[in-house]
Amino acid sequence: MNPPHHPLIRLDGISKSFGPVQANKNITLDIHAGKIKALLGENGAGKSTLMSILAGRYQPDSGRIQVDGRPTVFPSASAAIRAGVGMVYQHFMLVEAMSVAENVFLGQEGGFWLRPARMAERVAELARTCHLDIDPAARVADLSMGEKQRVEILKLLLRQSRVLIFDEPTAVLTPQEADQLFSAMRRMADQGKAIVFISHKLQEVMDISDDIAILRRGEIVDTMPAGDVTSKTELARRMVGRDVVLQVEKDPVKTGRTVLDIRALETGPLKDISIQLRRGEILGLVGVAGNGQKPLVETICGLSPPTGGTVEIMEKPWEDFFSRYASRDTLSYIPEDRLGLATCPGLDLRDNFLLTTCRAFCRGPWLNARQAEGKAKDLVAEYGVRPLNVCVLARQLSGGNLQKMVLGREFYRKPRLIVAEQPTQGLDIAATEEVWQHLLRAREKAGILLVTGDLSEALALSDRIAVMFDGRIMDVFDANDTRKVEQIGVMMAGISPE
Structure with a gap:
């Protein structure tokens, strides 16, 4: 193990631009063995770009990387892997048609010669050890986003890299899963590995990290030991440059017509689903990832037809609603998979705005392309998307900025039913505050189904809560019902509140 004063990794004067956009500007950062370093910053601050340079995915325009004090060049991700640097990206690097076990071993030394049964056995053993429950034989295309995240983490843990980079690893995990991950991260740090943890969740950063570095507009603006930070408010101020308090005033809104009416829905893994949603309310759908939220959303949004029961949208049967285009009474879908389903990575922001x-x-x-481009520019400015340039490609945006662009596009359509799936996943605290305000304003004209793994978000925004387990709705209750709210955890585990 390196002496404490000698970093395992030093990023020295790193700069990186993408056309006119400067993502990193003369960054110097030390990463020590046996320590967890948190990297904080607003969406688009340059965190993921910097770590992608360390992981060999991008090449810096200037500056150098030192490993054990020696200048090192990573011309590719495989070179970084050989040097012991592993990274889980925000946007998953998985082969959808392959199994979990095959994805975990893909590219791993010796994986080619292992029998499928042995591969599945090793993955199951690793998953049990790290409390990341998943079926090694499952096809990745059939997994929820939370389960796909677990596959990426298993790939990293199997590699046993010296430097482990986690980019928003808890964004799709339940609090219990996040705690298990943090325990694993701490064990790896105790074994002498260097951990870099990128997160927007300030309490997580304070709980797990040893040191904190803050990026703003591509530059390091602050570094400190985590023990020197006294509160989330102080940390948010250092990150954003102003006071940020994640609170919303949820004024009562008069409810109107029913925009979604599901009765005894039976399709795929869904069992006897019955929920109603009216204009003027937010219904929060919560549950552990993989318990039927995805099939339910796909049915409501027209991606999968119901096979039993009834689904009415805007008081029309499912088949009638999706059989013809309507300029009024529209449905907007904000998918969890913002880079794969919500946008086309190879198109610019104007063309992505035009998709819907x-x-x-x-x-x-x-x-009228000129009019469309003008409106796209207005939305990019209104929603604070960085960079303020509609000619950049969707894949060049950070996850949070891409999400803000999708929200602006879907709210522009003035929908009457909004299905928002993990709408603040990966967003910094300031952007989350903005999205919450947009959702609350939208509920004045629409009914909103909020699918979220963040219980604090569900409780802050929702008028009613629905808890889902194993394809069933366990209960639906008012968000102000403190007795039922206290039972959400046991309902998510499949235990009836009765």
């Missing part, structure tokens, strides 16, 4: 809004800018067969 193009009819508003068409006259017959003609598209």
Whole structure:
């Protein structure tokens, strides 16, 4: 193990630009063995870019990387892997058609010669050891986002890298799963590994990290031992440059017509689902990832037809609603998978804006591209998307900025039913505050189904809460019902509140 004063990794004067956008500017950062370093910053501050340079995915424009005090070049991700640097990215690097075990061993030394049964056995053993429950034989395409995150973490743990980079690892984990992950991270640090932890969750940063570095607009603006931070408010101020208090005033809104009416829905893993949603309310759907939230959302949004029971949207049967386009009484879907389903990575922001809004800018067969570009620019500015440039490609945006662009596009359509799936996942505290305000304002004209793994978010925004387990709705209750709220945890585990 390196002496405490000698860093395992030193990033020295690192700068990186993408066209006119400077993601990193002359950054120097030390990463020590046996320590957990938290990297904080707003969306687009340059955190993921910096760590992608360390992981060999990007090459710096200037500066150098030192490993054990020696200058090192990582021309590729495989070179970084050989040097012992592993990273779990925000956007998963998985082969959808392959199994969990095959993905975990893909690219791993010796994986080619292992029998499938032995591979599955080793993955199951690793999953049990780290409390990351998953079926090694499951096909990745059939997994929820939370389960896919576990596959990425298992890949990293199997590699046993000297430097482990976690980019928003808890964004799709339950609090219990996050605690298990933190225990594993602490054990690895105690074994002498260097851990870099990128997160927007300030309490997590204070609880798990030894040191904190804060990026703003591509530069390191502050570094400190975690023990020197006295509160989340202080940390948020250092990160954003102003006071941020994550609170919302939820004024009562008069409820109106029913925009979603599901009765005795039976399809795929869903069993006897019955929920109703009216204009003027937010219904929070909570549960551990993989308990039927994804199939339910796919049915409501027209991606999968119901096979039993009834689904009415805007007082129309499911088949009638999705059989013809309507300029009014529309449904907006904000997917959890923002890079794969919500956007086209290779298109610029203007064209991504047009994916669901193009009819508003068409006259017959003609598209008014100038008008569409003007409106896209307005939304990029209104929602604080960085960079303020509609010509950049979707894949060049950070996860949080891409999410803000999707929210702006879908709210622009003035929908009457909004299905928002993990809408603040990966967003910094300031951006989360903005999204919460947008959702509360939207409920004045729409009914909102909020699918979230963040219980604090569900309780802050929802008028009613629905708890889901094993394809069933365990209970639906008022968010102010303190007795039922206290039982959410046991309901998420499948135990009836009765």
